[in-house]
Amino acid sequence: MHELSIMDSAMNMALAQAREAGATRIHEIRLRVGALSGVVPEALQFAFEALAPGTLAESAKLRMDSVPARFWCEACQAEFAADDFLAACPHCQTISRHLRAGRELELASLEIE
Numbered sequence: 001m002h003e004l005s006i007m008d009s010a011m012n013m014a015l016a017q018a019r020e021a022g023a024t025r026i027h028e029i030r031l032r033v034g035a036l037s038g039v040v041p042e043a044l045q046f047a048f049e050a051l052a053p054g055t056l057a058e059s060a061k062l063r064m065d066s067v068p069a070r071f072w073c074e075a076c077q078a079e080f081a082a083d084d085f086l087a088a089c090p091h092c093q094t095i096s097r098h099l100r101a102g103r104e105l106e107l108a109s110l111e112i113e
């Protein structure tokens with residue numbers, strides 16, 4: 001499962017940060033999930049629940065903040081938001097191939113104790 005390896009690395013990063021900060025517990029893990037990252041939030045949650053037991057994040061909540069996809073239109077020299085890979089500029093209807101944001105999946109922040 002794709003999400004399991006993603007969650008595994010996000011979790012390792014979170015645990016490393018928490019340990020470095022001398023935390024005894026992680027309350028909340030926040031992830032930024034791009035609209036086009038291809039990740040299924042339910043699968044990510046499932047992976048989290050499978051990985052968390054026995055770690056500092058055992059009782060942590062997983063929060064996923066969705067990041068909308070943004071494209072760049074060459075013709076208009078402007079950015080626009082879309083939620084599909086085949087995105088047409090709302091002004092000139094040109095299909096943009098320049099994805100600027102929306103594929104990321106990263107650790108946003110941690111709430112620790």
Ligand SMILES: [Zn+2]
Pocket residue numbers: 073074075076077089090091092093094
């Ligand atoms: Zn345009």
